[in-house]
Amino acid sequence: MEMRFMPIGIMGGTFNPIHIGHLIIAEYVREEFKLDSIIFIPNGNPPHKSYENLIDAKLRLSLMEKAIADNCFFISSDIELRSDKINYTIDTLRKLKSQYIDDELFFIVGADTLFELDSWKDFANVSKLTNFIVYKRATYVSETIDLKIKKLKSTYSAKVFESRGPFIDISSTLIRDRIAKGLSIKYLVPDSIRQDVTKIYGGNWYEL
Ligand SMILES: Nc1ncnc2c1ncn2[C@@H]1O[C@H](COP(=O)(O)OP(=O)(O)OP(=O)(O)O)[C@@H](O)[C@H]1O
Ligand SMILES: O=C(O)c1ccc[n+]([C@@H]2O[C@H](COP(=O)([O-])O)[C@@H](O)[C@H]2O)c1
DSSP: OOOOOOEEEEEEEOOTTOOHHHHHHHHHHHHHTTOSEEEEEEOSSOSSOOOSSOOOHHHHHHHHHHHHTTOTTEEEOOGGGSOSSOOOHHHHHHHHHHHSTTOEEEEEEEHHHHTTGGGSTTHHHHHHHOEEEEEOOTTOOHHHHHHHHHHHHHHHOOOEEEOOOOOOOOOHHHHHHHHHTTOOOBTTBOHHHHHHHHHHTTOOGGGO
């Protein structure tokens, strides 16, 4: 029997809330790197981020599930919601590796996350368990991105690839800020979750 090792993408994030940037990036990278599927993993208790407006992890998960429902290549995972402790990627990857034993993992990160990678818990071992795909993000110039990738490769033998996808200047911060100002988030999140996102993040009737 022929063995087939699958390249699997991982889109880890706080998703507070998920937006079309996450979806466009995942779909672009899936095709670009010929990934079999992309697992979306919301972080229950994010290690680095301190938020004024971090909504409940189960709500972030359910918005994410609704947002990815129409893409058969996208899979949702609650692996980081099963404990109240801070979630570190090293633990998640070890669990995923026991499930996807022979498959190759590709952790998708935006350029902002690239610059934090070596501060992740046990990054030396993280980089043995997964490849990385970096997606450019406004304010991060490509020369600096290239230098950082070079450094991660030489220091940790990390396997880091760069996506050629287009800049997408959308963030969860933008969504939260616009809702706070009573502005529209139409087209910034999938239509299937727009009303829920507006309500959950304290928006008014205007978006309903
Ligand atoms: N527009 C984007 N371009 C490139 N990468 C992105 C973009 N939006 C999110 N990402 C990446 O997706 C991953 C998860 O992002 P996250 O859920 O923190 O969203 P965010 O938009 O960065 O949130 P916030 O504005 O609250 O910081 C991170 O690696 C982040 O860099
Ligand atoms: O493991 C760590 O130390 C660690 C520190 C910061 C972030 N991460 C992961 O990086 C991914 C993107 O994080 P964020 O904060 O940009 O949403 C998400 O999957 C986080 O769990 C992981």
